Amino acid sequence: MSIAETPQPSASAAQSLLDSIASRQCNVGVIGLGYVGLPLIDAFTSAGFSCTGFDVDATKVDSLLSGKSYIKHIGDDKITAWLDKKAFDATADMTRLGEPDVLLICVPTPLDDARDPDLRYVVGTCEAIAKSLRPGQLVVLESTTYPTTTRDVMVPILEQSGLKAGVDFFVAYSPEREDPGNPDFSAAGIPKVVGAISEESLEIAKKLYESAVAGVVPVSSCEVAEAAKVLENIYRAVNIALVNELKTIFDDMDIDVWEVINAAKTKPFGFQAFYPGPGLGGHCIPIDPFYLSWLARKQGLSARFIELAGEVNRAMPDYVISQSAKFLNEFQKPIHGSKICLLGVAYKKDVDDPRESPSFELMELLLELGADLTYSDPHVPNLPEMRHYDLPAMQSQELTPEFLSSQDAVLIATDHTDFDYESIVKHSPLVIDTRNATASVTDRTKIRKC
Known part of the structure; x- marks a missing residue:
């Protein structure tokens, strides 16, 4: 389904979220506090947003809340700075997923023993979100996956909440682009490709990322964005x-x-x-x-x-x-x-x-x-x-x-x-x-x- 064919949410819900992004009043939730999630939090807190980090690993949460990092290029000083300015909280409590205005999913997408896609972490995360999803939230998948995952796998699970994607909440796909250990490219310095299921979803996701990273490349659909990420890695x-x-x-x-x-x-x-x-x-x-x-x-x-x-x-x-x-x-x-x-x-x-x-x-x-x-x-x-x-x-x-x-x-x-x-x-x-x-x-x- 193209953006033009997707039902559109109310203009007031979209505008409200756009206003909160512009004023840095919206809270950005990042699910998966690893090599993708922590750099994203660094980019958004540096841009003036508050962030809530979610991870099922309670030891990671405890480490971050005590100001200790477990990733070399995100040092203890950064974690401490987030905490000191009250721009960061972390939790293993997935019932709090309804609190942030934006949810960025940064969970692993490995292969199974047959070398087929293993989407258990994406599916589990979406099921957890669906339990507390509220109108007006933006949900963005950042995990690398095959084209159609966002629309055919993620959206139906989120709609188990009783809310309608593109009507009650917003959905986009923006693949992570991380080069750990390369000082020339931080998360904030790498342009982001963004595709979405509706015009409002694309506008909101574009405005969100523009506020925190070097540039945004909007594309016509989630499928194009998903395919672009896979192409980047196939090329290499x-x-x-x-x-x-x-x-x-x-x-x-x-x-x-x-x-x-x-x-x-x-x-x-x-x-x-x-x-x-x-x-x-x-x-x-x-x-x-x-x-x-x-x-x-x-x-x-x-x-x-x-x-x-x-x-x-x-x-x-x-x-x-x-x-x-x-x-x-x-x-x-x-x-x-x-x-x-x-x-x-x-x-x-x-x-x-x-x-x-x-x-x-x-x-x-x-x-x-x-x-x-x-x-x-x-x-x-x-x-x-x-x-x-x-x-x-x-x-x-x-x-x-x-x-x-x-x-x-x-x-x-x-x-x-x-x-x-x-x-x-x-x-x-x-x-x-x-x-x-x-x-x-x-x-x-x-x-x-x-």
């Missing part, structure tokens, strides 16, 4: 798969793929550099493309590029382990019994976010082969429990000369800038580099790239 997944495949080919030809990419990116047009790695990580690229391929299969279509890219990227941890076995063999050592320290369990450098990190699969594979495994990550002091991996409790090791020299190999999985690569190479018998992190190290005799 496919191009990363391309360079990962090229890496395996060039390795066999004794050609340095990193040197090839650095040469190619000197072309000032028609080329954008993507880089290989030990596998895909983070909350977007390993997951979101499969939301669209699933939707395509439902409609009897194939998404060949997406599926092929997924196959290539999922194969990279196995490739890294096979190459590591080859490198250890140069020293007459098998993986079984070898002391191997994996550097970095965060999914990207200089962050504390381990979601979907390929490091966990590397660790699981190494343990299955009998390695004496340790890890080091300055941003992740204790190995977190992960849903899909069964790993023992571990603590990050300090990379002293004595520790490094006691290892048979050091495997660089995440290229944190905090690592002293000169020292690592100097004191380690063998360094296996999946990220080109050792490019500037002078002595390269003990370095093997894969």
